[in-house]
Every structure is written in C-alpha cells, then in structure tokens.
Amino acid sequence: MDLAAIVALAYGLYYRRHHRRDLLFAYVALNVGIFAVVSLLLVQRVDIAVGFGLFGVLSIIRLRSSEITQQEIAYYFIAIVLGLVNGLAGAWPLTALLLNGVLLAIMYVADHPRLLGRTRQQVVTLDVVHADPDLLRADLESRLRARVLHCVVTQVDYVRDVTVVDVRYAVPKTAPRMTGVRR
Template sequence: MTAGLVMDLASIVALAYGLYYRRHHRRDLLFAYVALNVGIFAVVSLLLVQRVDVAVGFGLFGVLSIIRLRSSEITQQEIAYYFIAIVLGLVNGIAGAWPLTALLLDAVLLAVMYVADHPSLLGRTRHQVITLDVVHSDPDLLRVDLESRLRAHVLHCVVTQIDYVRDTTVVDVRFVTPAQRAGVR
C-alpha cells in the first residue's frame, strides 16, 4: 500500500501541478483533482484491505458518480483531467500486488494527457460562446458579423439562443485568429 500511495501522490502531482495548472491556471480545479484522486485511492485501498461486500463497493462508486460539478462550468478538457485523476487513484489503489504495472499505467496516462492537451497540437482553434446585440436571419451575415467582432476567421458557429424581445443572439463559435493562422503564438 505504501508503494501505491507514493506512486499515486507522484502521479497526481505530475497531472495536477505539472500538466493541468501550468497550462490552465485554475486553482479551484487543481485542488479538486488532488482531493478526488486521494479520496479514490483511500476508498479503493480500504476496499482491498477490508473484505467488503461487492454491493458496498458499487454503492460507493454510485455515490461518486452522482456528484455533479455544480459550482462552476467546466470544459470537456477539465472533465478529462477529472477522469484521469480518478483512474490514477484507482490504478494506484489497486497497485499493491503489481507496482510495476501500476507505474507503467501511470506513465502512459500522464504521457497521453501531456500529448493530448499540448497547446501546439490543437491549440490554434479557439472556442467562445458570444452574446450578440442583434438577431441575424441570414447565416452568412452572422458569420461576417462574428468575424468582424472577433477579428478572426470563423470555422464554425451555432446559434444556441435567440431572444426577439431583447434583440439578442447567443452563438457558440469556433475560430482562428490571424496570428494563429500564420503559426505565431
């Protein structure tokens, strides 16, 4: 269990501090990732040491699965970090009999997150939800308006809400700025 704890703490520090925080700078989620990981590790370790009915184990994970992240909106990227934090806790909590396998899995998970979330991989495309003070009936005019306001090339836009009373439009936009198109960061 000690080896598993050391590997778990090293892996969550690498994920939360080494990857996530250095790239995304959200302290609140940094704390959440570490707390969730260590909590999962503790529960799995306890379930392995103390013989417990399988129903109790499923019940505990059922409780974990219904916890919703209601305090603030998080992105799909941040959900991926949550998932990896959970998996690292599970892998290292079970690691007692196979520490080398767990170490290898930790390295693979961290390497995948490093590459998959690397800014140079897909960092050129930006995403934003924008509220416009106008309603466009023509999609081409909407695109021109967005490109003018953002000073960027719009790749994709979806109108998510129109309010004819307040004359507003909410649009989910994917775009690339001129500097990003040229490869300058």
C-alpha cells in the first residue's frame, strides 16, 4: 500500500506536473526509508530513546537541492506522512487506505494547474534602479507582459545600477505559456 501511495504521489502527481527527476527519487527514497524504519520499530521492541534519536537524525538532514520551493517541501512532508501512516497502520489497513486517499486527493487538488495556474512567481534582475514604486511596477508589467500582483525589492546596487525584485504576477488568459520558467 505504501509503494502504491508514494508512486501515485511522486510519479502520478509530482513528476508529471513538475518534471524534476532528482526530487522524484528523493521522495520515493525518503518515503520507503521512513516506512521501513517505522515498521521495524513496531515489530522490534525498542527504547523510546531510539525513537527520539531517529527523529533527531531526521531533523539534521537538510533538504539540499539547487533550488527547492515551498511546494516541493510540501511534497517532502506528504512523502514522510505517507511512510509514517503506512508504517504505523499495519493493524488498520482500511484506515491507512482512507488516509492515503485523502492525502493524495488533497495534493492533487492543491497543486492542480487550473487552481492557480495563471499566477506566477519570479525573481527579476533589472538593469535600472527605480526610486518610485509605481515606476518599478510599470517597468515590471511591461517586461513580464502581465499584471503585477505583488513585488518586493530584495537587493539594490547603485554602483552597478541593478535592482533584484521578487515578483508575483498574473498572466493573461491568452498569454502563451513560457517554457523553462518555474511557477
């Protein structure tokens, strides 16, 4: 049941929507590892200190990636929860099946492209420094060909005349989808 759930999450939902092979592997490996350890801890009587030690080790593992989004961290969390649910629910397979279904359904809906598909986020480096926030917004809308919803200046370099801005924007319905741009 755990393998079916993680394959549905990692390949059926995540990979088909986001196409990051490295994280697909990480989600599966993390889930299977959590499932195996929890299953072993349930079969073998161990001291509570071992359980705390396990979670201590998990807490020092950093999520390393060239770039990882909050959305991808959510997939990590669900992969861990699926491993825990399936590892702990050996005596209650129907409960595990129900929880797996609920978790997968929530991820399917929450990450569905139609839900917030027109909203994008991008870090933009401009070759100009705008003192006026309205001029900055107009410049961003012109360059992105979209309506800026929110922007935060993260860096200004007056020497090189550069501004770095974190922008949230909504593309028009008729705009072509940009390839290679992460949402």
